[in-house]
Amino acid sequence: MTEALRLPAEKIHAAELEALKADDKERRPPGWALSPRAAVTYLMGGKAANGMPISAKYVGDKRLIETAVATLATDRALLLLGVPGTAKSWVSEHLAAAVSGDSTMVIQCTAGTDENQVRYGWNYAQLLAHGPSRQALVPTPLFRAMEAGKLCRLEELTRMGSDVQDTLITVLSEKMMPIPELNESVYAVRGFNVIATANNRDKGVNELSSALKRRFNVVVLPLPDDMEQEIAIVTKRVGEMAQSLDLPAPKNVSEEVARVVAIFRELRGGATMDGKITLKTPSGTLSTAEAIAVMIGGLSQAAFFNGGKLSAEGLAPNMIGAIVKDPVQDKVVLEEYLETVLKKRPDYADYYHMLSDLT
Ligand SMILES: Nc1ncnc2c1ncn2[C@@H]1O[C@H](COP(=O)(O)OP(=O)(O)O)[C@@H](O)[C@H]1O
Ligand SMILES: [Mg+2]
Structure with a gap:
């Protein structure tokens, strides 16, 4: 059939x-x-x-x-x-x-x-x-x-x-x-x-x-204005899509969604969450839909290549694809974000290393 x-x-x-x-x-x-x-x-x-x-x-x-x-x-x-x-x-x-x-x-x-x-x-x-x-x-x-x-x-x-x-x-x-x-x-x-x-x-x-x-x-139709709501949308859609694609969803999905969404929102909004550092924004939209696509890409990679383990290793390559649309300008934007923001956050160390390796 x-x-x-x-x-x-x-x-x-x-x-x-x-x-x-x-x-x-x-x-x-x-x-x-x-x-x-x-x-x-x-x-x-x-x-x-x-x-x-x-x-x-x-x-x-x-x-x-x-x-x-x-x-x-x-x-x-x-x-x-x-x-x-x-x-x-x-x-x-x-x-x-x-x-x-x-x-x-x-x-x-x-x-x-x-x-x-x-x-x-x-x-x-x-x-x-x-x-x-x-x-x-x-x-x-x-x-x-x-x-x-x-x-x-x-x-x-x-x-x-x-x-x-x-x-x-x-x-x-x-x-x-x-x-x-x-x-x-x-x-x-x-x-x-x-x-x-x-x-x-x-x-x-x-x-x-x-x-x-x-x-x-x-x-x-606006981009979600608060972070909780955006995480909820991404988690929900990722759950539904993973199911229809027969991809197993590891336990840490919601944690990773929260980190990916946080990075996307800071880059999209041109400022860190606490408002202390202003950032350059990349040329792409980094929309909710792209965060969903990054997560699904990561889940697929986890299922087929990383023994079911969802981590920055599988997600970072997908994130690069969403963030760096213009190979020259956006790369500079991302590098600056990595060095001025992510590098100083211990709980993002894995993302910092993977993203830096890939740019
Ligand atoms: N506020 C939202 N509520 C539910 N799903 C959303 C929301 N924002 C984005 N999405 C998801 O984003 C994905 C892409 O949306 P899509 O309709 O193709 O975007 P557009 O046509 O605006 O470019 C869909 O899977 C949709 O479920
Ligand atoms: Mg459309």
């Missing part, structure tokens, strides 16, 4: 969604699988009416998720904005799973995305044989979401050209898409809406036109 590497959120959490739905007495907006309150519970965690515990998907401010869910029930679309690794795609997938019961209608926007990938394309064999017809039309995820009354996700919206972005204006303002070749239009079924994500850090992104911006309500 073959097994999928990763299933969509609504499959992984089918039991939770079912339990939330079973006793959902609150009003559902037309076309929604859950009421807004139940959707928020699915994202933030809690309990279903039958007592089933609902795991937290997003760790952070509940009000952000409430605003996001409330927006989706209006005629405005939702734009999740933030630096890379702040769970924008993650939240978007789970929102679609909760609201539509389907998170698979996704368009990954790139500089090469053209109108046909946003609106619809044509099956040329059919087109040549029979002329333009609905059979020859190839619907995009956006098209299918309109027809099915579901949510469509647009990943990294600002990566595609402004002219292509603007093809969304009619869809978002009039909830319809003209198909001039067939002299007809698709009208969005109730329940349809769009969740876009965009990051405000990358180079080479295209500004949203003000006409399009007006159709979106923006929710900014």
